[in-house]
Amino acid sequence: MTEKGKELFDKVKENINILQTEGTLEKQFGDFWKLACTIKTRQHDLQYLYDDSSREFVDKYRETLIKMREDFVNHMDDYVEKCINIMRKKNFTVYYAKTNEEAQKIFMEELGDTKTIYKSKSNQAKDIGIIDILKTNNIKIKETDLGDVLVQLFKYELPSFQVGPGAHFTEEEIAAKIKEVYDVDLEPKAHAIVDFFRNTYRKELLNDIKVSLTSANAISAEDGTIVLGENEGNISLITRATEKHIVVCGITKIVPNILDAVLITKLQSRINNVSYNYISLISGPSNTSDIQGTSVQGMYGAKEVVVILVDDWRTKAAKKNLFYKEFLKCIGCKSCIFPCTASRAFGNIFASKYGLGGIAIIRDYIHNGIEAAVEDGLFLCTSCENCYHWCPVSINLGEILRKMKKEASEKGLAPPYLDQYKEKIFKEKNPFK
Numbered sequence: 135m136t137e138k139g140k141e142l143f144d145k146v147k148e149n150i151n152i153l154q155t156e157g158t159l160e161k162q163f164g165d166f167w168k169l170a171c172t173i174k175t176r177q178h179d180l181q182y183l184y185d186d187s188s189r190e191f192v193d194k195y196r197e198t199l200i201k202m203r204e205d206f207v208n209h210m211d212d213y214v215e216k217c218i219n220i221m222r223k224k225n226f227t228v229y230y231a232k233t234n235e236e237a238q239k240i241f242m243e244e245l246g247d248t249k250t251i252y253k254s255k256s257n258q259a260k261d262i263g264i265i266d267i268l269k270t271n272n273i274k275i276k277e278t279d280l281g282d283v284l285v286q287l288f289k290y291e292l293p294s295f296q297v298g299p300g301a302h303f304t305e306e307e308i309a310a311k312i313k314e315v316y317d318v319d320l321e322p323k324a325h326a327i328v329d330f331f332r333n334t335y336r337k338e339l340l341n342d343i344k345v346s347l348t349s350a351n352a353i354s355a356e357d358g359t360i361v362l363g364e365n366e367g368n369i370s371l372i373t374r375a376t377e378k379h380i381v382v383c384g385i386t387k388i389v390p391n392i393l394d395a396v397l398i399t400k401l402q403s404r405i406n407n408v409s410y411n412y413i414s415l416i417s418g419p420s421n422t423s424d425i426q427g428t429s430v431q432g433m434y435g436a437k438e439v440v441v442i443l444v445d446d447w448r449t450k451a452a453k454k455n456l457f458y459k460e461f462l463k464c465i466g467c468k469s470c471i472f473p474c475t476a477s478r479a480f481g482n483i484f485a486s487k488y489g490l491g492g493i494a495i496i497r498d499y500i501h502n503g504i505e506a507a508v509e510d511g512l513f514l515c516t517s518c519e520n521c522y523h524w525c526p527v528s529i530n531l532g533e534i535l536r537k538m539k540k541e542a543s544e545k546g547l548a549p550p551y552l553d554q555y556k557e558k559i560f561k562e563k564n565p566f567k
């Protein structure tokens with residue numbers, strides 16, 4: 135094991151110790167997360183709404199999905215070209231960014247001298263480095279999903295629960311925080327907290343937005359429609375009551391047609407136990423031809439919709455047949471996180487700045503290399519392959535992570551006990567002797 139390996143191993147150990155310390159936000163998150171995973175894997179999902187469980191729903195569409203994603207990976211260039219062409223015809227401003235850096239540059243140019251941005255659904259923006267570049271340029275980032283608003287209010291830095299990112303804060307803690315930040319006394323009850331934000335923040339969202347940022351659940355190549363699902367209504371507000379709506383996402387968000395795009399959005403909703411009360415289909419900027427038939431953009435909705443489609447590692451992974459090529463099929467549903475043994479034991483310690491679980495660690499590896507992945511807790515993965523069995527597209531994340539572990543071991547970055555186990559297996563045929 136190299137010095138670097140030892141340093142990374144100590145950092146992971148330190149994080150695990152914090153996770154186990156009573157009273158810390160990490161411990162609070164861990165407890166909440168374990169409960170959420172248990173509920174999810176026991177299938178207490180949206181069955182009160184539907185006849186089937188989300189697992190049955192996934193199984194019904196698994197074959198369709200696999201074929202759809204394989205077709206995309208095998209014809210990526212064609213789909214991207216088709217999608218860009220139709221979007222331009224529909225008055226979207228579309229960019230194809232070869233790298234994350236190029237996407238960041240385009241984004242900053244599109245932002246102009248705007249100093250505040252309102253955002254939601256932006257995991258992809260994080261992935262592409264947009265959040266980092268905004269922070270570097272001192273642009274004020276305003277979250278709009280209530281869970282993210284709370285995370286921002288508490289200045290909680292670790293990756294959070296993807297469905298309710300602030301669900302581990304108690305009502306009493308939130309009311310106390312609101313008193314501290316806004317000097318407002320609230321009853322520590324969910325409805326009072328929601329009312330507080332509805333009566334204050336909602337007005338700001340309706341009146342004051344120059345630029346908003348989202349990703350997309352999926353984009354249809356056939357007609358260039360962007361699909362966005364949500365339950366709060368914040369995405370509807372910030373994508374309509376804005377001058378400019380910027381969408382940043384990887385090219386892998388493209389699917390053949392609108393039905394596929396809605397299916398993927400619906401799957402994400404079912405898998406995550408969130409009833410998407412609003413599904414937006416955005417097919418261009420706001421437009422009217424009511425004055426003498428002259429087409430004018432920007433009536434009540436966004437004047438401009440800018441789409442930045444980012445390639446970065448994606449085409450290279452497909453064409454060079456890289457070992458993580460399978461990851462191109464990912465639809466970002468996060469189904470692999472709930473049953474993951476490492477995630478359930480370590481919550482947001484088995485994670486990276488891109489989010490929770492194996493998918494986030496693979497992303498960190500792709501962007502920042504093997505040392506970053508080891509520091510994220512790569513070796514906490516037990517290779518159980520629950521992720522593979524739960525994935526609606528049957529991506530074997532366990533196998534990808536195993537190959538990353540091999541690379542780490544060859545570079546002397548594996549934890550010391552693994553070498554000891556290996557030696558004992560070879561000598562004693564028993565790792566524990």
Ligand code: SF4
Binds near residue numbers: 473477516519
């Ligand atoms: S193989 Fe690793 S990433 Fe996949 S579920 Fe098991 S512990 Fe999690």
Ligand code: SF4
Binds near residue numbers: 465467527
């Ligand atoms: S890898 Fe995970 S997030 Fe991606 S499609 Fe499979 S289950 Fe969903």
